[in-house]
Every structure is written in C-alpha cells, then in structure tokens.
Amino acid sequence: xxxxxxxxxxxxxxxxxxxxxxxxxxxxxxxxxxxxxxxxxxxxxxxxxxxxxxxxxxxxxxxxxxxxxxxxxxxxxx
Numbered sequence: 001x002x003x004x005x006x007x008x009x010x011x012x013x014x015x016x017x018x019x020x021x022x023x024x025x026x027x028x029x030x031x032x033x034x035x036x037x038x039x040x041x042x043x044x045x046x047x048x049x050x051x052x053x054x055x056x057x058x059x060x061x062x063x064x065x066x067x068x069x070x071x072x073x074x075x076x077x078x
Contacts, residue, residue, distance in 0.1 A: 010066055
C-alpha cells in the first residue's frame with residue numbers, strides 16, 4: 001500500500017477547484033450574456049455572492065491548512 005502524501009491531497013483539491021470553476025462558468029455564462037445583451041446587472045451581484053462566497057472561503061481555508069501557509073488567508077491585499 002502506498003502512503004498518502006500531502007501533495008496527493010493538494011492535487012485532489014486543485015482538481016476539485018478546476019471542476020468548480022468549470023461548473024461556475026457553465027452556470028453563469030448564459031446569465032452573463034443575457035445581462036450584457038440587456039445592459040443590466042439586476043440580480044447578478046446578489047446571486048453570485050450568495051452562491052460562490054462560502055465555497056471560495058472554505059477552499060481558501062482548506063488550501064491554507066493543507067499547505068500550512070496562512071499568509072493568503074490572513075495577509076493584506078498586497
């Protein structure tokens with residue numbers, strides 16, 4: 001049996017992030033095109049933040065915990 005390494009887990013988390021990005025693009029691209037055609041952002045901002053913010057925050061914490069580097073989660077904007 002092969003021991004589980006942290007790099008394997010990080011690769012797994014990165015693959016999940018890529019899947020999340022693909023699903024997000026498929027989910028929001030039609031709405032983005034419709035809003036661009038109508039020149040309106042009604043409902044876009046609230047739906048986007050309610051859907052993505054909790055998952056992105058959890059992913060940030062998971063990545064920081066797995067790599068033991070909390071500077072991305074606790075550092076400033078620069």
